[in-house]
Amino acid sequence: MDISVTGRHVEVTDSMRDYILEKVPRLRRLYDRIEAVQVVVDRDSTRIRTEFVLRTDHKQTFVARMSGEAFHESVDLAMDRMERQLHEHKEKIRNRKHRPGAAPGPR
DSSP states (O other), X not given: OEEEXXXXXXXXXXXXXXXXXXXXXXXHHHOTTEEEEEEEEEEOSSXXXXXXXXXXXXXXXXXXXXXXXXXXXXXXXXXXXXXXXXXXXXXXXHHHHHSOOOOOOOO
8 A cells, every 4th residue: 555645835744744654554444455545734824634535446536635723633534534434435335235136027
């Protein structure tokens, strides 16, 4: 799994990068077909915005953007949103496999 961390209008420090790299592997437990995760940290005038872009081997893309007063808050909120998206996607797949077939037509 490729993980890239970049900053826009903010320099990503080693501690910020380590915090993100510590959190991202949790996503692999939810969905094992992750190929790449791109994390972009952006600073507005008063808020920190974090964006997670996740790509899977089936060319699906999941995006989670959240902002907060502090860096850790925005990363945690974005991670929660991404985990929720992956969980919902996994439930869709699970339900699709186990739904009953169509009733047979009249003969």
